[in-house]
Amino acid sequence: MANLIASPSGPLELLTALPSSPDNAIPPVLFLHGAYCSASCYKAFLPFFASCGIATYALSLRGHGASWKPSWFKLMFLTTLDRFPDDVECTIAHLKERRGKVPVLVGHSFGGGILQYLLCSKAIHAPGLVLIAAALLTGGGKYIIGKESKRRMVTRGPGVYDPSWKLEQVRNVFFSPECLEEVVQVWLRESKLQYESARAGLSVLWPFETAEGVLGALDGLPETGRMVLCLSGKRDLLVTTEMVGVNADAYRAADNGESVIMEAAIGTSGRHLMLDVAREECAQVIMS
Template structure:
């Protein structure tokens, strides 16, 4: 293997943004003309007559990810009547790329600007298509993209109709998400000259972090071609400590049943607007970490209920009656959506969407 630093890419892609790659039938690529540069947006619309009843889904990737990691999910949900959109932030996919060191120190707030621009752009598109104003999306955010999403929601950068933390980094602190790399990180970081991709150079490293040991090598190899050549180091570091309280995120999710004095005794429990989805074999955002996040959000909801802001159940119960749904997808690891058995996670998300 070449000496560490030379096994990695240090220059911006050329051209910038990169040339588009072929997409499956039914999925189109366009660009959002953000102030910083062109941002990639993939779109998959239902082939059948659109009746405007099902919410639009907005997919947000994690670190080193891109919109193309959601292709299977976009086709799956579009076939079931859901308009689907997926974004690539700057420095990812077919969006524009900052030069290496500028990307290295790109902040969480800057990355969130791309996410917010994408959500607002899709809201406008969907409002036009539906002929209504105020259309909101259901946000499905993976890994570090989940942390970005919680940050954006807590800062009221936009509102959503539902939020799925899809093997997502919790906003209550994420030190535990990186314990898998704790022993090897110092060695690889130095050997690879502090490159941001120092832990994801080989196919084996990618498989160990993102997939199960049973995943075929060729499958992981194809997946690695979608990973960005470098990443922001500042973005994930800003999520190591807690940056949300819980109610600040929940209050940006619309559709909770509001307390009405005349209906206190008879109004129904709220819809499960928050899904925390974990992967059984995830070594990063482990089921234990995400179960803790779900429990924290449940407590946050109860606090909001006790203060009279929202109506909810009198006490926390396990199961579907909870306002925060927690599920574990068996037999998969961190990149649930990119496993050969990706339908397992899609089915869980569909079951949640159908009760919104």
């Protein structure tokens, strides 16, 4: 179910899947998409988590999906990394009012970067954090613009900022070869954004927050305590399993023994783990 919730800047799209018999003791889950995407990326995830008794939501940031749209110039050049967390903060307040609890936060790619930035820069605490091929706290610039990354992107398809993506090129870069054509078509039709904030995107190429700050904002889950899960797809060409390991290592180095820092790599998946052939495995790993 899709709803629009109010924010000080404009309406935000929030996809919702509620269990038939919700357990109010279990915190809800809020999913956040990456760059050039929308909440629609999580359509396959939402009913799965709802079937497990968890109230589940996916947010489209400003300029994405059915959320309010800044002008092209404002989105590209005036929307900074500081602005997107405002949308997430508003959504968390909405869910806390509705469900009585702050959600577990799950972010893919740039969305994972926004969540890490949010937890450090805002007076917000969350029960737990899941990072799916997320932007690195230490900055991903030296990896993304490296020679090997360039070679793979050139030989497999267009770069991530190419607005002229075609179906096969998109499959080559963002999905596994086995992914069904219809899945890629749905992403192109429902989720792909032609333009993204240049200023915000560049911000995560350099160090933008600290693992200590993120861990300090996690309150933990009742049975397991404070947890961070770092997920990757072994066929991801942009944020590789090795890069995700660097982020996980940063959390381990910052932890004082009070947290559980976990890594998991989905072997058959490309960049869009929540849509690719291994999406059920990815959902199961998050659930477990």
